[in-house]
Amino acid sequence: MTESLSGARRRGDVGYLVPMLVLVGAVVLVPAGVAIFHSFTDWRPGGESPWVGLANYREFLSNPVTGEIVKNTAVLLIGVPLWTALPLLLAFALHERTRATGFFRAVFFFPAVLSPAIIGIMFRGILAPEGLVNELLLGVGVVGEPVLWLDEASLVKPTLIFVLAWASVGAGTILFAAAMTSVDNHLLEAAKLDGANWLQRLRYVVLPGIASVVAFWVVYQVVSVFLYVFGWIFILTRGGPGYSSTTLDFDVYQNAFANGLFGYASAQAVCLLVIAAIVVIVGFPLARRTRRA
Amino acid sequence: MRYQGALLAVLAALAVGCGSDDSGEGSEGSDEPVTLTVWNSGYFPAGGKEVWEEIDREFEAANPNIEIQHEGIPYENLYVRLRGTIAARRGPDLVTLFPGAFAGDYRDGFAPLDEYITDGQRDENPLWKTSQSPDGKTYAVPMLAYGYMLTFNKAHFRKAGLDPEAPPTTDAELYEACAALREAGIEPLAAGWRDGYLLEWYLFVYGGQLLSPEDTDRWMGLELPASNPAFKGALEFVAGLEERGCFKKDAATASLEGARDQFAKGEVAMALETTGNLAMFEESLGDDVGVALPPRLGSSQWPEMTDAGANVGFGITSWSEHPDEAWKYIAFAAERENQELFAERGDIPVNRTASTPSDPPAEEAMNEIMKLPDNHTIYTAFPASVLIPLEKDAPAFLAGDMSADEVLQRMDEALEKAKPRLQ
Numbered sequence: 001m002t003e004s005l006s007g008a009r010r011r012g013d014v015g016y017l018v019p020m021l022v023l024v025g026a027v028v029l030v031p032a033g034v035a036i037f038h039s040f041t042d043w044r045p046g047g048e049s050p051w052v053g054l055a056n057y058r059e060f061l062s063n064p065v066t067g068e069i070v071k072n073t074a075v076l077l078i079g080v081p082l083w084t085a086l087p088l089l090l091a092f093a094l095h096e097r098t099r100a101t102g103f104f105r106a107v108f109f110f111p112a113v114l115s116p117a118i119i120g121i122m123f124r125g126i127l128a129p130e131g132l133v134n135e136l137l138l139g140v141g142v143v144g145e146p147v148l149w150l151d152e153a154s155l156v157k158p159t160l161i162f163v164l165a166w167a168s169v170g171a172g173t174i175l176f177a178a179a180m181t182s183v184d185n186h187l188l189e190a191a192k193l194d195g196a197n198w199l200q201r202l203r204y205v206v207l208p209g210i211a212s213v214v215a216f217w218v219v220y221q222v223v224s225v226f227l228y229v230f231g232w233i234f235i236l237t238r239g240g241p242g243y244s245s246t247t248l249d250f251d252v253y254q255n256a257f258a259n260g261l262f263g264y265a266s267a268q269a270v271c272l273l274v275i276a277a278i279v280v281i282v283g284f285p286l287a288r289r290t291r292r293a
Numbered sequence: 294m295r296y297q298g299a300l301l302a303v304l305a306a307l308a309v310g311c312g313s314d315d316s317g318e319g320s321e322g323s324d325e326p327v328t329l330t331v332w333n334s335g336y337f338p339a340g341g342k343e344v345w346e347e348i349d350r351e352f353e354a355a356n357p358n359i360e361i362q363h364e365g366i367p368y369e370n371l372y373v374r375l376r377g378t379i380a381a382r383r384g385p386d387l388v389t390l391f392p393g394a395f396a397g398d399y400r401d402g403f404a405p406l407d408e409y410i411t412d413g414q415r416d417e418n419p420l421w422k423t424s425q426s427p428d429g430k431t432y433a434v435p436m437l438a439y440g441y442m443l444t445f446n447k448a449h450f451r452k453a454g455l456d457p458e459a460p461p462t463t464d465a466e467l468y469e470a471c472a473a474l475r476e477a478g479i480e481p482l483a484a485g486w487r488d489g490y491l492l493e494w495y496l497f498v499y500g501g502q503l504l505s506p507e508d509t510d511r512w513m514g515l516e517l518p519a520s521n522p523a524f525k526g527a528l529e530f531v532a533g534l535e536e537r538g539c540f541k542k543d544a545a546t547a548s549l550e551g552a553r554d555q556f557a558k559g560e561v562a563m564a565l566e567t568t569g570n571l572a573m574f575e576e577s578l579g580d581d582v583g584v585a586l587p588p589r590l591g592s593s594q595w596p597e598m599t600d601a602g603a604n605v606g607f608g609i610t611s612w613s614e615h616p617d618e619a620w621k622y623i624a625f626a627a628e629r630e631n632q633e634l635f636a637e638r639g640d641i642p643v644n645r646t647a648s649t650p651s652d653p654p655a656e657e658a659m660n661e662i663m664k665l666p667d668n669h670t671i672y673t674a675f676p677a678s679v680l681i682p683l684e685k686d687a688p689a690f691l692a693g694d695m696s697a698d699e700v701l702q703r704m705d706e707a708l709e710k711a712k713p714r715l716q
Contacts, residue, residue, distance in 0.1 A: 044714070045380035046401035046611065129546055151487065151546045151688065240487075241545075241688040242695070257376040259678040260398060261710065 056267035079161035087172025112170035120235025215287035336365030393673025397426030440601030449562035483564035484540035485547030489684025499527035572639030602670030
C-alpha cells in the first residue's frame, strides 16, 4: 500500500513537471537545437539552406569585428568590481542602522523594477549633448562644450559601465542586505568596541560572512556581460559609434535580423552559449567553495 | 487524471495559439471577403499618410470585398521586423521595399511580380522596367520616383552676401559659399551622421557623378567592387567638406531626420535633400526655399545629372494568400489619378502620365531637375546588407577615425557575402 502510494505520488509529481518541461523544451531546447544545426548551414529561412560545415565558425574567428567585440567585452568586464563594490557599500551603510532604512532600500531598488528599455531611453536623454549631465558640467565650467558620452568611441564603454552600475545597484543592494542579516551582530559590536572603523568592519567581519553571496553576484555579473547587455546596447548605442560598443549578443541580432546572415548568427550564438556555459560551470562551483572556505 | 486533463488543455491552447495567421482573412474568389495587410514605412503624416488613407478608401469603394489594414512601421524598424517575418513565413501581404538589389536581399520572402506587370503598365511607369533585382526578377515596383537636389535658404544667402538666385553649381563655388556663410555666422550645410543615411545620400549623388557610364553599368550588374575610385572620391569629397567647415558643427549625434529639421528650421543655409521633403520645406520657409542641382565635381563623368530614379515601392509577400488582390492594390495606387494625389503633396509620381504642379518656383525647379536626360541612380544596386557597414562607419569616418579605404573595404566584404545570395 505504502509503495503504491509512493509510486502514485511520484507519478503525480512528474505529472506536474510535464507542462513546464514541454514549455522549456519548446521554448529553449528545440530552438537551441535548431540554431546549433543551422550554425553549420547558410541558413536562409524561406529559401534553400545549404550545408557549409565549419565555414561560419571560421568566418567568426577571422572577422575583424570579432576582435572588436572581444575588446569591448573585456572593457565591460572591468565594470564588474564597480558593480559589486557599489551595492556592497550601500547595503552595509543600510545595515549599520541608517535612518529611514526602508525608504532608502526602496529608492535603491527602484532601477531594478525598470526595464532596460525604459532606463536606456531615460539615459539617452540625460546623456545627450543637451541633456542634464552636460548642462551641469557646462554650468559649473568643468567642460567647455558638450561631451558626447554615447557618441564618442573612447567614452561609450565607460559610460555604459556607469549606466549598468546604476541599473544593477538596486538588486545587488537588496541581495547583499539580505545576506548581511546572517552576520552575527555581536561580532560587529565586538569589532566596534575593538576600534575597528566602518571599512574594517565591512572587510574583516561582514565580507567573510557573505563571501559566497558576493562570489555568486560576481559570477552573475560576468555572465550578464555576455548574455544580458543586448537591451542596453540596442537602446543606448546600437553597437556604435561604429562597432565600439558592439557585444556578441548584439552582433548576433545584427547579423540575423539586419544582415539576414542567419547561419553566421547561429554560429555566433553557439559560441556565446559555450562561453556562458564555461563561465557558469567554472564560476558557480568556485563561488560555492568560498562558503566552504 | 486531473493533471493529465490540465496538460491536454495546455497543449490544445498552444496548438490554437500557434495556428493563428495574420496574412489576410477570407478565402480566394472575387466575392469572398479579403483583408490585405500592408506594412508601409511611409504611413505617417510626414510620409503621406493622408494620401494613402484616401487611396485605401477609394480602393475599398471600388472593391467592396477587400479591406485594407494599413500599418505604419518606421523605416529603421521595418526591415529588421521583415527578416523575422520572412523566417516565420507569416505576416503582411504587402511591404514597402526599395526595388533592385535591396529587394533582392529579401527575395526569400517576396513573390516575383514580372508576370503581373502588363505592357501598358510598363509604358506608364517606365521605372518598372528597370526594377529587377540581380537575379533578373522584379520583387518590388516603385510607387514614387525621387531625386536628390541641393536645397538652399535664400534669406541666409542674402545675409551672407551671396546671390540667392545663383546657388553654387560646382565644388569650388560650394567651398566659396561655405566660407561666406560661415563668415556671416551661418552654418552652411545640414549634417547628421549618427544613422549614416546622409552619408549614403552623398555617396549615391557623388559616386554617381564620378562613375563613368561604363562603370555605372558594371556597378549596376554588381561587377564593380565598392572600393572603386569613384566611391572613394565621393567619400573623400564629403570628408573634405567637413575639413573645410562646411557642415554644421556638433552633427555627430544628429540623424538624417535631424539634418532635415536643421534646414526646415532655418538653422543651416543648404542641405542635400530628396524631392520628397520639398513640400515640408516650403511650408516652413515659404518663398525663401530654393532648389538646385547638387554641385558638380570637377572630375564628374557627366555634364549635368543628379541621382534620381525609383523610390520605395511595394512587394507582395510569398506567403500572402491573396497575391492577385495585392497586385490589384499596387496597380490601383499606380494609376494616374492616385499618383496625382502624391504629386499634389510634392512627391514625384512614378506614373509618367500624372501631371505635376508647376507652382511654386521651387517645385518647378525640382521638376526641371527631374527631367535631365542623364539622371540615373546607382543606389538600386546596393544590397541592404552592404549599406549597413557604411551606416555604422559614418560617424567614425566623419570624425576622421576611419579612412575612405577602410569604409569601402568593409562594404566590399559585405558585398562578397551578399552576391551569391542575390544572383
